[in-house]
Amino acid sequence: MELLTDSTALQRWIDARRAAGGGIGFVPTMGALHAGHMALIHAARAQTAHVVASIFVNPTQFGPNEDFGRYPRTLDADRVLLTEAGCAALYLPTVEQIYPEGFQTSVRVGALAEELCGRSRPGHFDGVAVVVTILLNRVRPDVAFFGLKDYQQYLVIRRLVTDLVLPVRVVGVPTVREPDGLAMSSRNRYLDAESRRRAAALYRGLSLAREAWIAGERDGTVLENRVRQVLQQAGIDTVEYVSLREARSLRSYTPQADREEDPVMLLAVRVGGARLIDNMVLSSEEGAGLSI
């Protein structure tokens, strides 16, 4: 796997691969890689000839009291995983390369980014929007792959790609889960044994809501409370939100008005020292198989 540590090396690699033919697939990450990221690499390999990943822990998407400083950095292990997964190149920009002196441009997505995680993490999606715009414009891939675990982020990125006419196709890859259902996340490393055990309640709650949906329950508040109850019983410290939304617009789900819109249940909690998020499309058999 080729290591690309600046934009000149990246450009040379991209130009050569583009000349060789076959599409370029891009998997942007913050490192601390796990099986969820590997699913992104596998999806990229299935759809494009040349796969480049990036690792960049983006400071602008962390709030002042968030975990930027302690976010796990595991570059050696990440390189082994990417190489084994058949990733062809790894782009490793520095903060100064992404945000050089004098940088002062911001990119913001509106309504889609304002609620849920946008409310609990002010500025977070602005940081995501600007770094994804920059990375997509540097790499110029044909297809870019994002995990559906970060469901709101996925919608925000699709929106900005559409609105700003970025020449890339955005693909969402279903969440990879541990045997007990916990969504793979770099932040799971923060969990001690007890918190890890409690964290399985996120998936249990979402699954119960889906079962209730399939059984005919259509009242959003009833479905949300089903999830909240499971989280409470498991001893989850803090529930930031549990919210049933339209899957494309993220507007509050109302069954009358939105007969064609799939419902997605999204949640964010704090457990141990970690902030965890998860989601499930209640109307999908897989709970994650939404293709929008």
Add this chain to the structure above:
Amino acid sequence: MELLTDSTALQRWIDARRAAGGGIGFVPTMGALHAGHMALIHAARAQTAHVVASIFVNPTQFGPNEDFGRYPRTLDADRVLLTEAGCAALYLPTVEQIYPEGFQTSVRVGALAEELCGRSRPGHFDGVAVVVTILLNRVRPDVAFFGLKDYQQYLVIRRLVTDLVLPVRVVGVPTVREPDGLAMSSRNRYLDAESRRRAAALYRGLSLAREAWIAGERDGTVLENRVRQVLQQAGIDTVEYVSLREARSLRSYTPQADREEDPVMLLAVRVGGARLIDNMVLSSEEGAGLSI
């Protein structure tokens, strides 16, 4: 000259020209074309093989009390001028094509866009930034041409192109002036005979400031007052700002700290029903020959 009224036609034209070889030059305008725009077309023809202009009166860069509604629309005359100037194609998107339903992304440049016209026209440069990003991503030119009459806009666009890594070279083209020095502007059409006569004071004031600079005057306040005095004597109704700035950063000009920075005098006034802007680089022999 080819008329391109949607993005499919544009894309087909661009692809064919790119396949033919030679660079693509782009001149985005709001129509109501004049000799200043023609200078942009000529500069584009000199530097690129295929020149495409656009006419789009962008609603998002007008404030609620500004002149969007009455902004001059002169499409037939514009087409004649562009054809005569050797422009190869004209892109004419509708508002719905640029901002389709659900559009919700904004692009904002920071410090550069906040003062001067940014202060008197809140949101103006946000509108410019987003529409230029969209147009550049649709047209994908090798070089884009902007008039230096809109000096702050030119710097804002250079900044966003650099920051968001848009794959285009931005060229600023010197201001074209009437025989009495008035900078060409679509908004000059708003001027009645008396206002038109008064408006010549903008260039006279800037020229006097440049003469004072060349004679050794370095005090920004003295230079600004020289301009204000000329405007006042001419009976200009309202002076929005007269400000000496560093030519690259637009920070206030202080001769001690900024020995390497060129000084640019910028002004905005209201005369008759029109808002007019102009500027001059005081250290340049031409007053507009700055290449940054």
